[in-house]
Amino acid sequence: GAVVSQHPSWVICKSGTSVKIECRSLDFQATTMFWYRQFPKQSLMLMATSNEGSKATYEQGVEKDKFLINHASLTLSTLTVTSAHPEDSSFYICSARGGWLAKNIQYFGAGTRLSVL
Amino acid sequence: GESVGLHLPTLSVQEGDNSIINCAYSNSASDYFIWYKQESGKGPQFIIDIRSNMDKRQGQRVTVLLNKTVKHLSLQIAATQPGDSAVYFCAEKSSSASKIIFGSGTRLSIRP
Numbered sequence: 001g002a003v004v005s006q007h008p009s010w011v012i013c014k015s016g017t018s019v020k021i022e023c024r025s026l027d028f029q030a031t032t033m034f035w036y037r038q039f040p041k042q043s044l045m046l047m048a049t050s051n052e053g054s055k056a057t058y059e060q061g062v063e064k065d066k067f068l069i070n071h072a073s074l075t076l077s078t079l080t081v082t083s084a085h086p087e088d089s090s091f092y093i094c095s096a097r098g099g100w101l102a103k104n105i106q107y108f109g110a111g112t113r114l115s116v117l
Numbered sequence: 118g119e120s121v122g123l124h125l126p127t128l129s130v131q132e133g134d135n136s137i138i139n140c141a142y143s144n145s146a147s148d149y150f151i152w153y154k155q156e157s158g159k160g161p162q163f164i165i166d167i168r169s170n171m172d173k174r175q176g177q178r179v180t181v182l183l184n185k186t187v188k189h190l191s192l193q194i195a196a197t198q199p200g201d202s203a204v205y206f207c208a209e210k211s212s213s214a215s216k217i218i219f220g221s222g223t224r225l226s227i228r229p
Contacts, residue, residue: 006160032215041125043206043219044161093160106151106217108160 002028004096006109013084014117021079021112023094029074030096034106035067038091050077074098084116125204127224136194138223140207145188147209151217152181152192154203161206164192194225202227 003026013019023033032051036044048064050056050071058064066088068080077096081088093111130136142150148169153161167174167181167190174181180193190207204224210217 004160034216043221046216046218049216095160105163105166107163108153111158111160113158 002096002098002105002107004030004094004107004109006094006112008112009110010113010115012115012117015085016083018080018082019084019114021081021092021094021114023077023079023096023109025075025096025098025107028096028098030077030098031074032097033071033077034095034097035069035077035079036093036095038093038111040091044093047079081114084114086116089114089116125222125224127226129226129228130197131228132197132199134197136192136197136201136225138192138194138205138225140190140192140220140223142188142190142207142209142220144209144211144218146211146213147218148212149210149217150181150183150190151208151210152179152190153206153208153219154201155206155222156203164205197225197227199227199229201225 005024007022035047038044046059047062048056048058050069052071052074056069071077091111091113094109095106097106151166152164154164155161165176165179165181167183172183178195182191204222206222207220208217
């Protein structure tokens, strides 16, 4: 089946530093990738949608200069949290959707837990 | 984001019994619905989906029912097992939108 790999699974960083999270579709071409954020005991909140080769579309209230998204190829998208602060600590999850093998179903990575000290 | 943060309701089920998890969706234009299972510390896992031209779809031990009249979706899990313990999210999407919208989720706990 379609597999989405997310790395790292867990990261701790100091306040003010930047953190990059990678999301890869391993066995299908992801025409669209999504980035979500999830706080404890809450649902997933969509941060942005990205299509390969074009700029990401951010949801209302999400700072595009703080959460940089790059979708350079059909199998890779990255989310960079710039100048991270403790309030950015959360569970970040990527998702990918593509054709044929993935049957246009949206599959999710395992998530990245970010802790900002 | 478009999903609302709420404290998760919990469904407690005896092992071996059937579980029914309900979801009310909001957009009458939604024509595609998905159920995801999320275990602690992991990303959501696709379980089953259904399109609006159907009212029932079955998978392995799972059945999804769709009632468009009242905008209600349910997930039935037969013979619930300890491994079914997780948070279950319904999600909806319209053909005109690129993104899916998640519901608030239900925690399923299994009593031995």
